[in-house]
Amino acid sequence: MSYKSKWKLILDEKRFRDKSHTIESDGRNTFENDYGRLISSAPIRRLQDKTQVFPLEQSDYIRTRLTHSLEVSYLASSIGQSIENYLLKKKELDFDLKGNLSSLLRVAGLVHDLGNPPFGHFGEEAIKKFFSNYFSENQTTLSKLEKADFKNFDGNVQTFRILSKLYYFGDEFGYNLNYSSLASIIKYPSNSVDGNKKPTTEIAKKKFGYFVTETATYKKINDYLKLGNRRHPVVYLLESADDIAYSAADIEDGVKLGIIGVKDIEEIFSKKLDKNKKDVLENLEYLKSMYSKAPNVDTSLIIQKFRIFTQKIMLEAIVKCFEENYDDIMQGKLEDEIIDISDAKDIRKAYKTLQFKVFDEKSILKKEIAGWEAIYGLLDIFVKASKSDSFQANGNNLEARLYKIISSSHRKVYEDIENYSNPEYKKLQLIVDFISGMTDTYAIRLFQELKGIKI
Numbered sequence: 001m002s003y004k005s006k007w008k009l010i011l012d013e014k015r016f017r018d019k020s021h022t023i024e025s026d027g028r029n030t031f032e033n034d035y036g037r038l039i040s041s042a043p044i045r046r047l048q049d050k051t052q053v054f055p056l057e058q059s060d061y062i063r064t065r066l067t068h069s070l071e072v073s074y075l076a077s078s079i080g081q082s083i084e085n086y087l088l089k090k091k092e093l094d095f096d097l098k099g100n101l102s103s104l105l106r107v108a109g110l111v112h113d114l115g116n117p118p119f120g121h122f123g124e125e126a127i128k129k130f131f132s133n134y135f136s137e138n139q140t141t142l143s144k145l146e147k148a149d150f151k152n153f154d155g156n157v158q159t160f161r162i163l164s165k166l167y168y169f170g171d172e173f174g175y176n177l178n179y180s181s182l183a184s185i186i187k188y189p190s191n192s193v194d195g196n197k198k199p200t201t202e203i204a205k206k207k208f209g210y211f212v213t214e215t216a217t218y219k220k221i222n223d224y225l226k227l228g229n230r231r232h233p234v235v236y237l238l239e240s241a242d243d244i245a246y247s248a249a250d251i252e253d254g255v256k257l258g259i260i261g262v263k264d265i266e267e268i269f270s271k272k273l274d275k276n277k278k279d280v281l282e283n284l285e286y287l288k289s290m291y292s293k294a295p296n297v298d299t300s301l302i303i304q305k306f307r308i309f310t311q312k313i314m315l316e317a318i319v320k321c322f323e324e325n326y327d328d329i330m331q332g333k334l335e336d337e338i339i340d341i342s343d344a345k346d347i348r349k350a351y352k353t354l355q356f357k358v359f360d361e362k363s364i365l366k367k368e369i370a371g372w373e374a375i376y377g378l379l380d381i382f383v384k385a386s387k388s389d390s391f392q393a394n395g396n397n398l399e400a401r402l403y404k405i406i407s408s409s410h411r412k413v414y415e416d417i418e419n420y421s422n423p424e425y426k427k428l429q430l431i432v433d434f435i436s437g438m439t440d441t442y443a444i445r446l447f448q449e450l451k452g453i454k455i
Helices: 003-011 030-039 042-049 065-089 100-111 120-137 144-151 155-166 179-183 212-224 233-256 262-272 277-291 299-324 326-330 345-359 362-386 398-405 408-417 423-436 440-450
Strands: none
Touching (some): 003 100, 003 179, 003 233, 003 326, 030 100, 030 179, 042 065, 042 440, 065 100, 065 233, 100 179, 100 233, 120 144, 120 362, 120 423, 144 423, 155 212, 155 423, 179 212, 179 233, 212 423, 233 262, 233 299, 233 326, 262 277, 262 299, 262 345, 277 299, 299 326, 299 345, 362 423, 362 440, 408 423
16 A cells, blocks of 8 residues: 555544534534544543642642643644645645644644543552552452453553543444544554563554453454554654653743752753754753843743743654654554654753653652552452442442442443443443543542541
8 A cells, every 4th residue: 555545544534433414514624523522521621630740739830631632732733734744745645635634633632641540650550550469369250461451551541442432422432533533542552461561672562552342443443544553653743742742841840830940951951962952052041141130030931932942843853753764654663752763852851851850859759649549549449349249320338339439421331331241350440440530639539538538
């Protein structure tokens, strides 16, 4: 298949069922239609109270998963527009598909963190640790693959489940998104046993991309789009946008909270930069001279402008690197993230070093530990209850009461939509669906209520 044919295949209309009728004047492309389905939904709204870096932060300046996702959505769309211009010049893209790639990336950026549990990656670790301990201490009917789904729980995999099934919108197809919208967030196209190989040189095996309950869904998408169990080309671009967004933004937030300062940034960038050292440090020096002593201006303005400058360099480097690695990306054979082999890799490394300084802030660590306790504790309460036959809607005992606390939308999918054959796996997945979907605040509050700490 030619690359032009591949672009036509992955940017065209294809869903699990025909989309609902729209008005004749609707000028949206297939991915803008997806964006409309997503933007007003509850899982998107819950991102406003999920941790990006600073858990339970009271400052309205600091980014949440929602504001981060909006930034990634814009950056990804911007990259898509640049790539489209490149493809049109090469005559690799039909002109009637212009706009589809940037719209697809806009959707992918919006939803890329949708499945992250409360308290971000530390929340993921709490879930993984709970089930590693649980399976070592309890007899279970689960297979090696089924256990691996829980022991390697990943927010990206949960995102695929939410988008393809878990969000009940009237039938078993959930949002009924375009195949490419769904494929764009499968970063590691392997199951939980074939994936999670460490160390590995295959990027598709680094983690995993779908639970056993979504295997058939993934296979249909993979076969139709002819991906060959490799990454969709758009995944590389989405990852780049995410890297650009969070690396710089986390530092900007850290400065605003007083965790790091301009001096820290100057020191780290001086040590870590090579290719971009002159331009970046000169820009920082220029911004300091312009705004350090300006009336009614604080340090955050310097950092905002510095972020914009460095993000521009990274965006240009991503587009250039895409062009240079076009064949491997189109075949899903590039075994690196684009940012890590681009001309801006030194900027990314410098920001990453600064991130660790932010992440080790004691106020963050204490809230993350509190979040861990809440998630681990909630899993313990609900999983113990699920072992009883009374863990169902009919009844008034403890287990039935806990079952009825689970949101009705999750119970609807569990009872009427999810047809997986292992009932124990289904119960555990219902619990993980519920807890991983919570906001930070709700997880803490529900744990306190169920433990009698706060009524």
